[in-house]
Amino acid sequence: MTLSDLPRLVRRDLLTPVTAILFLVISISGMMLFWHQGERLVKDAHEWLGMVFVGVACWHFWTHRKSVAAALKRPLPRWGFAGATALAVVVVMATASTDGQQGSPKALIGSLMAAPLPVVAQVVGADPQVLVNALEARGWRLPSPQATALEIASLSGGSPMAVLAVAQGLVQPTP
Secondary structure (H helix, E strand, C coil): CCHHHCCHHHHHHHHHHHHHHHHHHHHHHHHHHHCCCCHHHHHHHHHHHHHHHHHHHHHHHHHCHHHHHHHCCCHHHHHHHHHHHHHHHHHHHHHCCCCCCCCCHHHHHHHHHHCEHHHHHHHHCCCHHHHHHHHHHCCCCCCCCCCEHHHHHHHHCCCHHHHHHHHHHCCCCCC
């Protein structure tokens, strides 16, 4: 049985809802990962459903190839497609790295999480003792004034990003 053997109605009734639901789930889990909320809960599901989504999206594209080809003959959809492609390339180039770590925002944040509090304070332009006091006032348990955000979060049962957020909140941005 091939794809063309399936009645058009079944393809449309199955393909479009599955594509839409996968898009919705992957979008929500992607936002959760971006904002570091529930990473342990959604990371594996996001990755696996992303692979399924690629397959379903390819199937969807294939079944609608004539409509897509017709749309791309008009200037506005062609420019929209080209613009979206260019934006995707720029984002990938800006966030990708050859070794998986160097130069990526994730690596920079990871370095801050592993840095001692005085270094974090220096990066945000705050006094180290003020940072220690602010964390303790918010209920974070510090093993020492030289602790890292990772150690503090582990000891307190919180997120290292929340520790860094306290540090960032100490400094008011200048216009």
